[in-house]
Amino acid sequence: MRIVALEEHVSLAPFNAELEANAPERGGRSGAGGAKRTELEDVDNLRLASMDANGISVQVLSVPGPGAAMLSPDAAPSFAQRYNDELAAVVARHPGRFAAFAHLPMTVPGAAADELERAVRECGSVGALISGQTRGKFLDDPSYAPLLARAEALDVPIYIHPGIPPESVRKAYYDGFSPHVSSLFATAGFGWHAETAVHVLRMVLAGTFDRHPRLKIIIGHMGEGLPTMLARCDDFLNQKTTGLPRPVSQTILDHVTITLSGFWSQPPFLAALLTFGVDRMLFSVDYPFSDNTIMRTFLDSLPVAPDDKVKISHANADRLLKLEARVPA
Secondary structure (H helix, E strand, O other): OOOEEEEEEOOOHHHHHHHHHHOHHHHHHHOOOHHHHHHHHOHHHHHHHHHHHOOOOEEEEEOOOOHHHHOOOOOHHHHHHHHHHHHHHHHHHOOOOEEEOEOOOOOOHHHHHHHHHHHHHHHOOOOEEEEOOEOOEOOOOHHHHHHHHHHHHHOOOEEEEOOOOOHHHHHHHHOOOOHHHHHHHHOOOOHHHHHHHHHHHHHHHOOHHHHOOOOOEEEOHHHOOHHHOHHHHHHHOOHHHHOOOOOHHHHHHHHEEEEOOOOOOHHHHHHHHHHHOHHHEEOOOOOOOOOHHHHHHHHHHOOOOHHHHHHHHHHHHHHHHOOHHHOOO
């Protein structure tokens, strides 16, 4: 069975070194990956071997963390351009095994729009991945309207990956425990997912999707908690209250596709399936932060019909990202 995984991260050594030299005050937020650095940087050996061992046909590569956003606005666009060129070279070395989401200089919204178009047209990027809010701004901020319009025009999705919450949010909501516990509470243990759900809801409530009716968004981690909250949102954030043309849930279901990344238990899967439907669900691992073997085993165990498993494993991703044309003959 063909399997496409699309929240799969890469962090290339020369760019990690550049971030460490030019943004040292950000420390571990460089995107270097800490303990996972070897797996993030090794594209040609460890990664492919793990994909082959677990029957993963294609990984859609993306840069984790803020990356270019850590640099000065003058330096960020060039950094993103060079990163996308190198990702395109990786894809070209391994026909049919990789695709890539563009890395964008999100602190310079106009340049981010231009780089998205260049990356799609010249590098073959299948969309873009961003890491949460950028210096306090979410995608509902008017400055990002050109980027969203460009994504619409190019007919490519933007993947909203969790990002590290702002310091004020971390201190108010997640501090008070050991540094390690507080860090995990603010990120992978809970905070990342809450912030991404808020990010999408802000876009709904700001009318972003109504101004960009062809915009496509992807979020991971079984919908970042939204599947269990949409009915509640419709109840209290109803159209009489918001003045919006669609219910909150309908807007999200019209524009957002979700991935399984990093979640391998049945209750969140069933909630996501019942809320979003099988046509808006995509397999992902979150490599190397999650394990290929665990996620492949979970995919095999899904309580769905064979045709629906095909949709989740690759057909939905192939359609959304237009990957069919990349399958080797």
